[in-house]
Amino acid sequence: MIKTKLLLALAGVLTLSSGYGQPKDSTFFFRADLSVTNNGFSIIPAFTLGDPAAFLDLKMGNKRVSFEPQFRYALEGRPWSLVFIYRYKAMIKPKFQLTFGGHLPGLNFITRTVDVNGIQEELSVARRFLAVEIMPTYKFSDRSSLGIYFLRGHGFQQHGPQDSHFVSLQGSFTRIKLTGKTYFSFNPQAFYLKVDSDDGYYINATVTVGILDFPITISGIVNQAIETTIPAQEFDWSINLIYTLDKKFVLK
Numbered sequence: 001m002i003k004t005k006l007l008l009a010l011a012g013v014l015t016l017s018s019g020y021g022q023p024k025d026s027t028f029f030f031r032a033d034l035s036v037t038n039n040g041f042s043i044i045p046a047f048t049l050g051d052p053a054a055f056l057d058l059k060m061g062n063k064r065v066s067f068e069p070q071f072r073y074a075l076e077g078r079p080w081s082l083v084f085i086y087r088y089k090a091m092i093k094p095k096f097q098l099t100f101g102g103h104l105p106g107l108n109f110i111t112r113t114v115d116v117n118g119i120q121e122e123l124s125v126a127r128r129f130l131a132v133e134i135m136p137t138y139k140f141s142d143r144s145s146l147g148i149y150f151l152r153g154h155g156f157q158q159h160g161p162q163d164s165h166f167v168s169l170q171g172s173f174t175r176i177k178l179t180g181k182t183y184f185s186f187n188p189q190a191f192y193l194k195v196d197s198d199d200g201y202y203i204n205a206t207v208t209v210g211i212l213d214f215p216i217t218i219s220g221i222v223n224q225a226i227e228t229t230i231p232a233q234e235f236d237w238s239i240n241l242i243y244t245l246d247k248k249f250v251l252k
Contacts, residue, residue, distance in 0.1 A: 044153075112125045
């Protein structure tokens, strides 16, 4: 109970602090990534779908505050996860950035066979959780950076993860020219994950290939366990086809 209250308090502070003491920014951005994948997996194994899925990831806000909801469904039509993320950039320097965030709330859906008036039916059951995140990032250039990502999550039901700790070292190398207008981006990551009494060390990487000024990209993700007691596949991967809409507006 104390852990839940602490998460709620931290999330509330992050949300409220974003509206005070900061100069207004007249530039508003909106980004939508609509993607399909052959394998919906999550870094937290208990949230993995393991089937083809569709994602809609939205980002909107200004340079300080953003709202970044994620909507994910199995291609057969049932919901997989809905996460409502709020982020606040507390520090913005030419080379360094510090961001706080909150998942308020997150919903992960699993299927359960339920007896309804004597008939066995498969129904989607939502598992609720809250999380807070901290992200310091150092920029080497406009196309390369190194950051640390910390997430602390708490679930509200007994049939799922109760307490999650995630700490990662993340690299970002974006829009590296290949030939003509083609480019690729590379995002490696090494991380530690603790879910209740189990934990493990992992590495993963995302490679994205695209064409400048063309809204469709293809990305591949691989995830490999180094040492773990978390019950899940030690190796997982997916291929994503992504359509991106990216706009900026100057508010008057």
